[in-house]
Amino acid sequence: MTPLESKLGYAFRDYSLLKRALTLKGADEHFNNESLECLGDSFIGFVAALKFYSEGLDEGGITSRKKSVVNDRALAAVSAELGLDAALIRPKGPFNNKKASPSVYEAVAAAVLLDGGYEEAKAFVLRTLDFSREERDYIALLQEALQARRRPLPVYGHGVDEGSDASHNFVVNVTAEGRQFYGRGGNTAEAKRAAARAAYTFLFGEDKT
Numbered sequence: 001m002t003p004l005e006s007k008l009g010y011a012f013r014d015y016s017l018l019k020r021a022l023t024l025k026g027a028d029e030h031f032n033n034e035s036l037e038c039l040g041d042s043f044i045g046f047v048a049a050l051k052f053y054s055e056g057l058d059e060g061g062i063t064s065r066k067k068s069v070v071n072d073r074a075l076a077a078v079s080a081e082l083g084l085d086a087a088l089i090r091p092k093g094p095f096n097n098k099k100a101s102p103s104v105y106e107a108v109a110a111a112v113l114l115d116g117g118y119e120e121a122k123a124f125v126l127r128t129l130d131f132s133r134e135e136r137d138y139i140a141l142l143q144e145a146l147q148a149r150r151r152p153l154p155v156y157g158h159g160v161d162e163g164s165d166a167s168h169n170f171v172v173n174v175t176a177e178g179r180q181f182y183g184r185g186g187n188t189a190e191a192k193r194a195a196a197r198a199a200y201t202f203l204f205g206e207d208k209t
Contacts, residue, residue: 004018004083005018008082008112010112010116010124022107024090024097024100026090026095027091027092036107039106040105040106043109044105048125052065052066065134071102072098073102074102074130075101075103079101084104141204142176142196142203142204146176154174155176156174156192157172157175159192169186170186170188172185172192172194179199181198182198
């Protein structure tokens with residue numbers, strides 16, 4: 001068992017599956033983790049939903065908890081903890097792909113599924129995902145708070161990338177209660193969340209719902 005497999009808690013029968021899961025498309029156009037990433041994304045979401053369902057959560061609860069536990073930030077944190085970031089097989093030259101970190105965890109989960117079957121892969125996800133993680137959905141909170149007060153819903157602007165090809169820096173604005181608020185992030189979704197958080201915090205405070 002390699003040091004990486006020890007961290008993962010799983011020894012591969014077919015080590016080429018793990019190597020493929022670690023290989024980014026830019027490093028190899030044919031032997032890379034894109035398809036594994038797609039499979040892993042669906043599988044991880046299923047395992048998380050099944051866990052929350054078994055705990056008695058309703059539809060809203062399952063959806064909310066999944067958003068906190070299975071998102072790019074959460075999966076990137078797991079990848080770093082497991083050492084997957086360091087093991088990535090990257091393209092040569094400058095590299096800045098924030099999606100690579102969460103994607104490699106998804107790909108590895110799929111590789112475990114194909115190599116060891118459903119039970120092994122399910123155990124891997126349950127063992128490695130941080131199910132205690134909770135994140136506030138500020139986009140939903142802002143909309144709900146305005147709706148509760150019978151106020152106009154927030155209006156988001158289009159994201160503008162003020163960064164460079166090597167380092168993205170998106171800016172999104174949101175208009176709420178006649179004011180404009182701005183958020184920044186590595187992609188438009190991240191910037192939109194930041195803008196919603198800025199608006200919600202200013203208008204309603206962190207502790208209000």
